[in-house]
Amino acid sequence: MLENVKHVVLVLSGKGGVGKSSVSVQLALTLARAGKKVGVLDIDLTGPNIPRMFNVEEEKVHQAPGGWIPVKVGDLGSAGDGVGSIECMSLGFLLRDRGDSVVWRGPKKTAMVRQFLTDVLWGDVDYLLVDTPPGTSDEHISLAEQLRSVSPDGAIVVTTPQAISTADVCKELNFCKKVGLDILGVIENMSGFVCPHCSTCTNIFSSGGGAVMAEQFGVDFFGAVPIDPAFNLMLERQKETTDEVGLLQRYGESKLFPVFEGITEKLLAKTEKAVANGSGNGEGG
């Protein structure tokens, strides 16, 4: 139920493993630091990573009379005044065994996604980020058509420098056009490597292609995000961390945070301008 959701933003990629889920998580953290109430809907049925990344994989989803109640990410801590909130919903919460994988055929997946879009009791949410399964196949086209029913503000396309040198990104952008999804912006992830010893950022692969490609397609380039092993460690060590410092504050110290602050500013400028012009998520207020 999306009545109280102001903006719906899809996070897409043509290929798996390019960092779609970590981009969704970082957008959520940065938006929450900016005071926004954020929902993350993980419909990546083959690899529902969001619960693990937010360290809520042991949580149970409760069923209320009107639908599922999303799981609140509890350990955000304080990162100053006016901090928002994050809640999430993922197929991962519904699998009996966390190690189970989903080997469903198209119609069953489509039914599950429909249920996820209609039967989750989101409260007042400023931004609902939808982490979608990777790909541009026929199955994804029908999924994207379903997603259009929730009147998204548009899609953020995640790519990597390697993908830019192939036809993958063009395929992704053409896919969005074909299914009538607005592209809010492109993010080039894994663009360079932040050394864990001296913090120097080195371009391992070519970089800058994302910006050039975005220009060629006439879409906005939101930013280039380097690989930072410390970011992975931060997520992995959440269970062992016993100090009072919450996830928002810890992420605020990450080398990737300033990059996502820039990306989030562009997202806010674009989506809030659309509302001012009267073309935001049709479901929300």
Ligand SMILES: Nc1ncnc2c1ncn2[C@@H]1O[C@H](COP(=O)(O)OP(=O)(O)OP(=O)(O)O)[C@@H](O)[C@H]1O
């Ligand atoms: N910029 C980055 N710095 C460090 N690690 C990263 C970065 N981006 C992604 N990763 C790591 O790479 C791995 C794959 O990323 P992620 O799960 O976000 O990709 P995905 O595109 O969502 O994959 P899938 O297609 O399986 O859903 C994860 O372990 C993630 O933490």
Ligand code: SF4
């Ligand atoms: S980036 Fe280069 S100089 Fe810096 S620690 Fe790593 S290897 Fe050494």
